[in-house]
Amino acid sequence: MTVPRTDTDAFDRRPLHERIAADLRDEIMCGDLAPGASLPSTAQLKGRFDASSATVQKALQLLKDERLVVGRAGAAVTVREHRQRTMRPAAYMAPAHAGEPYRWLTEEGRNGVRARSTLLEVAEVVPPADVSAALGLPEGATALLRCQLLTLDDEPAELVASYYPTDIAHGTPIAQRRKIQGGTPALLAELGFPPRVSVDHVSARVPTQDQCVALVLPGNLPVLRTLRVVRSDGDRPIEATVMVKAGHLYELRYEFTPDRTAG
Template structure:
């Protein structure tokens, strides 16, 4: 039989992983004072140097905050749960994109900043989802979303060229009400949405755009939006920093 898989990471990283889980699950609530180094040394049966390294990892990742002369505390805000359903339905006429209006309901400041709008050869999985011929192009819209002035998501959305050409999708400006509202206006209502969720290390683009600390992974959402006759009208690659966000789903049983 093969040898059991063992955690060979340095002890400081393993301790940081255990504490990180306590924070993400709410066992260590926001604002809580972290146990003393002496207490943590006893709990994990290790040295003061190892405990300091573990705490520094979590400080670098923004899970913990040090206050000179007072102690170390859990960050003041819990990880925020993402509800993908907020982006499915188009906004009402004259209303902002639902991602923005949902942030307002949570009393958060929100905004998007456009990065690029251009014709592009998409990644293979995107091309397949859009049913493009080999070497086919799509209209790419790239942007960053901010919550309370912190980068919250990096979004790359692809649209069929024949659908987007000559419309506001091809304009390098934000779309009032967001793309679902515009697509509905164009005669392409959103009928369904498929999401595939993964976690992975950040690329350089994501690391810089989302201000990722240390080796924090990103949540990646690969989203296909369908209109009538199951026609794909939008494919989005969306990434969020995993130390600040969690995915949430509500499923009604028949």
């Protein structure tokens, strides 16, 4: 898509190889370059972008580092089969049935991928300010943190940091450094705090150092950060989770039923 310019002095200040990668990345993510398709040849890209062979190769290397394309020198570069995954948050919200694994693992497994969760940390900490506000905590108050890394086909997919009020978490498996059968939604329901309403706050951000390392991210491509606040009966906040995933590899899909009484 060509965007009309409103400022005749405006121009893209990024190096040419980054601009080339950006245009190709957009074509990959929107499906113009489909999974398994070959990218235009180096000669074609040189002509399209008025670039040297070295500049085109630098652009293609960026896309390889981002896990969007595969290929080697002298061979065609192709779009990876799973260039971008769609995640449907609503499918993971309901507590799992007794004896079943966490719904995220179940739902992703149905897509034919190997889904795993690795527990990284369990600790009592002072949460970030937006998490504290979401949980209704006074300044400086602590919450119980459970941090885990979710992987798909052995590739890092999402860094998840879940925070729980200490009066709910203390003395329960939430505070123990081990996996919870069925996930915390099922456990919270057993404890008398069934999840009733979830609200997602989604933003795009430059990754932090920890996020960059955990998710094996190249450069400064944005991540999708979701702050999910879960409330139980009486509108009580029982969980606030920060989920971070690579913005160029994952998309979120939300489905809504129109309110025919509105307006």
